[in-house]
Amino acid sequence: MTHTELSEMANTIREDIVKMLVSAGSGHSAGPLGLADIFTALYFDILKHNPKDPDWLDRDRLILSNGHCVPVRYATMARAGYLPVSELATLRKFGSRLQGHPERLRLPGLESTSGPLGSGVSQAAGMAIALRMDGGRQRVYCITGDGELDEGNIWEAVMFAAKERLTNLTVIVDRNNIQIDGITEDVMPLGDLAKKFSAFGWHVIEIDGNNIEAVINACRLAEAVEEAPTVIIAHTIPGKGVEYMEYDYHWHGIYPGQEDLPGAPPKAEQAKVALAQLRTLGGQIRSEHQ
Amino acid sequence: MIEPKQHLHPDVLTPEAKLEPIRAGFGRGLLEAGHRDKNVVALCADLTDSTKIGDFARSYPERYVEVGIAEQNLVTVAAGMALTGKIPFTSSYAAFSPGRNWEQIRTTICLNVTNVKIVGSHAGLMTGADGATHQMLEDITLMRVLPNMTVVVPADSVEAEKATLALAALNGPAYLRLARDKSPVITTDKSPFDLGRAQILRSGTDLTIVACGVLVYHALMAAEVLAAEHNLEVEVINAAVIKPLDTVTILASASKTGAVLTCEEGQIAGGLGSAVAEALAEHAPTPLQRVGVQDRFGESGTPGELLEAFGLTAPHLVKQALELIKRKS
Incomplete structure (x- = not known):
């Protein structure tokens, strides 16, 4: 895919996310929208995977540690061919394969079950060490939130991966600076994450996580690092693509249409405005719907 | 026997x-x-x-x-x-x-x-x-x-x-x-072990003791005393597999003996005794006494001292068994 095609795909995924959340009537908006570029880069460029054979042994593994962001994964997987796009409307509904937080056994390709924060990096490390035991060349990717780094389990895993020199592991931190109760630096300051990971023995790359090319380049660079596991600190804009949500932590855990918030359109208009902004890439292009 | x-x-x-x-x-x-x-x-x-x-x-x-x-x-x-x-x-x-x-x-x-x-x-x-x-x-x-x-x-x-x-x-x-x-060491290489079965180590008709872990030994010792001194034949079941619990074996024994004593070296709430109680209450209400740690924490001491102090050794099981048998209808 060209860079333009990837950007358009990311935007399509954002539209899917908004529609899914509205259909579900609950769920998280900011994180999934902010992660759309990273997921697009992973599924449409970086990952070795096969939507027709989700259990393919030689596939790369992707663990989503911050399970609440799973709408972006479902939407990306649908666009990649793992499930029908129409199924996205079943998100969070009774009997759906698309549980509110991802469950491995419900939908092939999810790799693991997550939601309670902090346990993804260690599972990814476990996968990485097991694959290395078998002489495999697969890579393991793990996406974590930044608020999630409050969890002690994360740092246990960070120490462990460095000790084991898991060079087949790449962790992507979604550094969007928000969590449910507010700004990460107010709730529990994370400080200089690059220095922290570096002090723990990791190779650190910092990027604009909404720049697909930067995401791809960072993942490729991580593949070449032979000394240590790599963390990509991906600075993203929460709610990216929907102007009234961007940077506002209030949109962490709610969906368009749920609440009247300062700076946002009235509840009844929120979904419509969000979709209109996404269709035009924030006014940069003309949409066929205009 | x-x-x-x-x-x-x-x-x-x-x-x-x-x-x-x-x-x-x-x-x-x-x-x-x-x-x-x-x-x-x-x-x-x-x-x-x-x-x-x-x-x-x-x-x-x-x-x-x-x-x-x-x-x-x-x-x-x-x-x-x-x-x-x-x-x-x-x-x-x-x-x-x-x-x-x-x-x-x-x-x-x-x-x-x-x-x-x-x-x-x-x-x-x-x-x-x-x-x-x-x-x-x-x-x-x-x-x-x-x-x-x-x-x-x-x-x-x-x-x-x-x-x-x-x-x-x-x-x-x-x-x-x-x-x-x-x-x-209670068992030998020839002793059966099955993840789906509780093992009847000793058969009897007067009382069932369902035990797990180190208390299986104390249950066997208690059964010896009950036989020798009280002329009671006690069935001792080793429920090593607490989940899935072999309720078939336990319910059959309970229906034969009419009273069940459970013992475990753990908290009384939610353990083996609770699992047995759930099965009995739902399928065959039977006089039951649960022996275990009574909603308290442990403390320093030798294992022997502690088992004794917490009422988990054979003499305590004998006493509990005799009380329980009085409740049989």
Whole structure:
């Protein structure tokens, strides 16, 4: 895919996310929208995977540690061919394969079950060490939130991966600076994450996580690092693509249409405005719907 | 009478009973499981030798993972390895795993249905001098309520070895509870072990005792006394597999004897006694007495002193049995 095609795909995924959340009537908006570029880069460029054979042994593994962001994964997987796009409307509904937080056994390709924060990096490390035991060349990717780094389990895993020199592991931190109760630096300051990971023995790359090319380049660079596991600190804009949500932590855990918030359109208009902004890439292009 | 087909150790009820820590059997079983299947891996949280995982670590260093003092990481790394086809055994003290990492076990192992075996050593009062912080009494309860989890509490080192091999061959989450101090070896290599069956070690008609772990020995000793001094024939069931509980065997015995005494070296709430009570209450209400730790914490002391002080030795079981029999209709 060209860079333009990837950007358009990311935007399509954002539209899917908004529609899914509205259909579900609950769920998280900011994180999934902010992660759309990273997921697009992973599924449409970086990952070795096969939507027709989700259990393919030689596939790369992707663990989503911050399970609440799973709408972006479902939407990306649908666009990649793992499930029908129409199924996205079943998100969070009774009997759906698309549980509110991802469950491995419900939908092939999810790799693991997550939601309670902090346990993804260690599972990814476990996968990485097991694959290395078998002489495999697969890579393991793990996406974590930044608020999630409050969890002690994360740092246990960070120490462990460095000790084991898991060079087949790449962790992507979604550094969007928000969590449910507010700004990460107010709730529990994370400080200089690059220095922290570096002090723990990791190779650190910092990027604009909404720049697909930067995401791809960072993942490729991580593949070449032979000394240590790599963390990509991906600075993203929460709610990216929907102007009234961007940077506002209030949109962490709610969906368009749920609440009247300062700076946002009235509840009844929120979904419509969000979709209109996404269709035009924030006014940069003309949409066929205009 | 003692069931001949159980092939119990001939010295078990004598002063010459062989003593060995239950955890030693796990060490042997894990070594053999590693020999049988190259996918068996072991993880430890800085307690390699005391949890008896050392022989495996030295024999299969390439399949051994040391995670340091980090029990949440211990079980979640194991979950990741299981998702990649390995059969991980994690070992620590039960107070820390599953004591500290219950949510990780719930989500990444039970809901996720990963093939991880959690081994909790130094469970119960048999931990002795270390005191209440290290005497895990709530582990059976914590593990029993988790969907998809198998819970095994071996009665001796020989059974622990068999249980380890059986769990290595079982595809699914499991918890194996082990004790620290030496305890009598009850069974032999010929004794049956089955993850789906409770074992009737001694048959009788007057009372059923359902026990697990180190208290199986005390139940057998109590049965001897009840026979010799009170002319009572007690059926002793070793319920090493607490989940799934073999309710068929237990209900049949209860209907035969009309009274059930349970005993376990753990918290009275939610453990083996509770599991038996649930089965009896729903299917065949029967006079029941549960012996266990009565909603309190342990303390420092020798295992012998503690079992005595907490009312878990044979003389206490005899007393409880005689009281219970009075309640039979």
